[in-house]
Amino acid sequence: MDDKKKHILKAAMRVVIAYGFKRVSMADIAQEAGISRPAIYQIFRNKDDVFFSCLDMLVDEAFAAADAAIDGISDRKAQVSAYLLAYMGYFHNLLVAGPHGQELLDVNNRLGAEKSQAxxxxxxxRLNGxxxxxAEAEDGQVLALAATGIKYHTADPAQFRARLQMLTERFL
Incomplete structure (x- = not known):
């Protein structure tokens, strides 16, 4: 992803997290990015297109955070726990802890369901690995689904981490 596109997407995420998807306009994104609205339209067709690209960026960032979290850890159980916490924690901080998390989840379910499933x-x-x-073992699916439930139903960050730790301790 080129620097200009990434700069716009970072700006878009800042305003969407602050104000919610529905309230944010392309003009708001342009202002936050410090560029003109026509400059955004040279890269993105519309706000939904910006959202789709934000999803790609966020998923890439979550996987990068999870990969970084296990760097230097050799114990398999500790790797799974650190990976799970970093990946799920990335989205927990963004969606559950944020003021517009439910709206973002709704928009994601409406516009980005296929990207989220992928x-x-x-x-x-990755968990199975x-x-x-x-790669096709059911264990990774069970662990991911349980962690997803914890992510959406635990608002407190410390409790979220404790519950994920408990999940990996008992599951692995």
Whole structure:
């Protein structure tokens, strides 16, 4: 992704997190990015297109954070736990802890369901790999689904981390 596009997407995320998707206009994104509205339209067709690109960026950032979290960890159980916490924690901080989390989830379900399903499948495959299992094993799916439930139903960050730790301690 080129620097200009990434700059616009970062600006878009800042205003969407602050004000919600519905209230944000392309003019708001342009102002936050410090560029003109026509400059944004040279890269993106509309606000939904910006949202789709934001999803791609966020998923890439979440996987990068999760990969970085396990760097230097050799114990398999500790790797899975750190990976799960970093990946799920990235989205927990963004969606659950934020003031417009429910709205963003609704928009994601309406516009980005396929992208989210692909990311979830990639995440499950990665968990299976960390556990030393075949990519298609059901263990990664069960762990990811349980962690997703914890993510959406635990608002307090400390409790979220404790519950994910408990999940990995009991599951692995």
């Amino acid at each position: 990311a979830q499948a990639r995440f499950m495959t 960390l556990m030393g299992l075949d």
